Amino acid sequence: MIPTEKEIIARCQQGDTTAFRYVVQQYQTMLLTLGLKMLGDEEEAKDVVQDTFVKAWEHMGRYDSRYALSTWLYTIASRLCMSRMKRMRRIAPLPDDEQVLRRYMNETDGQRQLENNELAAIVRVLADGLGAKQRAVFTLSHLEGLDNQEIEERTGLNARQVKSNLYVARQIIKQRLKQMGYE
Amino acid sequence: MNKTDILLDGLQHQQAHIEDEKAFTDMVMGRVEGVENYIPRHDHGTPLKRGRLTQQNNSQFSILNFQFLVRVAASVASVLLVGLFVALRVQPVSSTDSTMCSLHNIDKYRIDLSHISTDSTSRDMYRCYQEAKREQTFYHNELIKYSHENL
Numbered sequence: 001m002i003p004t005e006k007e008i009i010a011r012c013q014q015g016d017t018t019a020f021r022y023v024v025q026q027y028q029t030m031l032l033t034l035g036l037k038m039l040g041d042e043e044e045a046k047d048v049v050q051d052t053f054v055k056a057w058e059h060m061g062r063y064d065s066r067y068a069l070s071t072w073l074y075t076i077a078s079r080l081c082m083s084r085m086k087r088m089r090r091i092a093p094l095p096d097d098e099q100v101l102r103r104y105m106n107e108t109d110g111q112r113q114l115e116n117n118e119l120a121a122i123v124r125v126l127a128d129g130l131g132a133k134q135r136a137v138f139t140l141s142h143l144e145g146l147d148n149q150e151i152e153e154r155t156g157l158n159a160r161q162v163k164s165n166l167y168v169a170r171q172i173i174k175q176r177l178k179q180m181g182y183e
Numbered sequence: 184m185n186k187t188d189i190l191l192d193g194l195q196h197q198q199a200h201i202e203d204e205k206a207f208t209d210m211v212m213g214r215v216e217g218v219e220n221y222i223p224r225h226d227h228g229t230p231l232k233r234g235r236l237t238q239q240n241n242s243q244f245s246i247l248n249f250q251f252l253v254r255v256a257a258s259v260a261s262v263l264l265v266g267l268f269v270a271l272r273v274q275p276v277s278s279t280d281s282t283m284c285s286l287h288n289i290d291k292y293r294i295d296l297s298h299i300s301t302d303s304t305s306r307d308m309y310r311c312y313q314e315a316k317r318e319q320t321f322y323h324n325e326l327i328k329y330s331h332e333n334l
Contacts, residue, residue, distance in 0.1 A: 017212065017215065017216055020212070020215060021208060021212050024208050024211045024212060024215075025204070025208050028201060028204070028207060028208060028211065029198060029199060029200075029201055029204075032199040032201060033197070033198050033199040035199075036199045037194070037197075042199075045199070046207075049211065050210065050211050050214050053211045053214070053215060054211075054214050054215055057215045101190075104190070104193070105186060105189075105190055111193055111196065112193075113197065113198075114197050115200070116199050116200055119194070119197050119199065122194065142191045142194075142195065143191065143194050143195055143197075144195065145195050173187075174187065177186075177187050177190075182185075182186040182187055182190070
C-alpha cells in the first residue's frame, strides 16, 4: 500500500531517510524545472535542488502540514534561486542562445519539448538585463503560471513589489522580442 | 495569440529532464545523509564530509562578510577622497587678494575712539587706545599703498 503524504512527512520528521528519498524522487524534476527557468543554468539549478532538499531535511520539524509539501519545497527553492540570482548578478546569454530561441519560435506549434540546455538558453536570452527580483517574478508568473498572490508567498515580496517588478520585466522582454522581430 | 504569448505559453509547459534520476536522487541523498559520495560543483571534485561542508559554508560566510567590509571601506575611502579633492580644488588666496580682504575688513578693526580720551586714568584703556590707533594707521597706510599700486 502506498503511504499518504502525511505518513511520509511524519516518517521524515522522525529521521527516516527512506521516506525522504521518496520525497526527493517525487519532487526533484519539479524543482529542477523551477531552477532552470529561474537561473538559466543547469548546473546552478541542480545545486539549488540539492540545497533545497538539504534545507528541507534539516528543517523538517518546522514543516507546517497545513500547506502542501510541494508548496513548501517550491518556496524554499524559489528563495534559494533568488539569493543565487543576486550573487550571479546577471544572466549573460551565450552567442548561440538567440539562435535557439529563434528556432523554437519558428516552430509552428511552439510545444516541442526542449532539452535542458535549450530551455536554459531561451531563459538566458529572455532574462538578459533583468534584475534578480524582476527575473524571479517574471519566471514565476509567465514561465511557471503562478498568480500574484502565490508569487508573494513564494518569494516573500509584497504585492507592490511583485506588481512593479513584473511590469518592468514584461516591458523589457516585450521590447527585446520586438527588436528580434516578434510582436 | 501573438508570437510572444505562444512562446511564453510554450515555455510554461516545459519541464526539465533528469537523465539518470536514480543517480541524481542518490547524489541528493548523499548530501542529506552526509555521505562522502557528494561532490559539490564548486569544489572541483573534492569529496566532502558533512562537517567539512559546514566549514565550507562558514568560510563562504566569512568571505561574504569580508567582501561586505571591503565594499564599506571602499565607499568610505571614496567619500574621503572626493572631500579631499574638493578641498584641494579651493584656490589659496593670493597675497593681493589677502590685502584686499584685509582692507575690506578694515571697518572691523576701526574702533570708535570718541569716547576714549587720552587723559584716561586707566592705563589699560590708554594702551588699548594706542593699539587701536596703531592698527588703524597701519590699515590706512596699506590702503593708500594699495591704491597707489593698483588703482
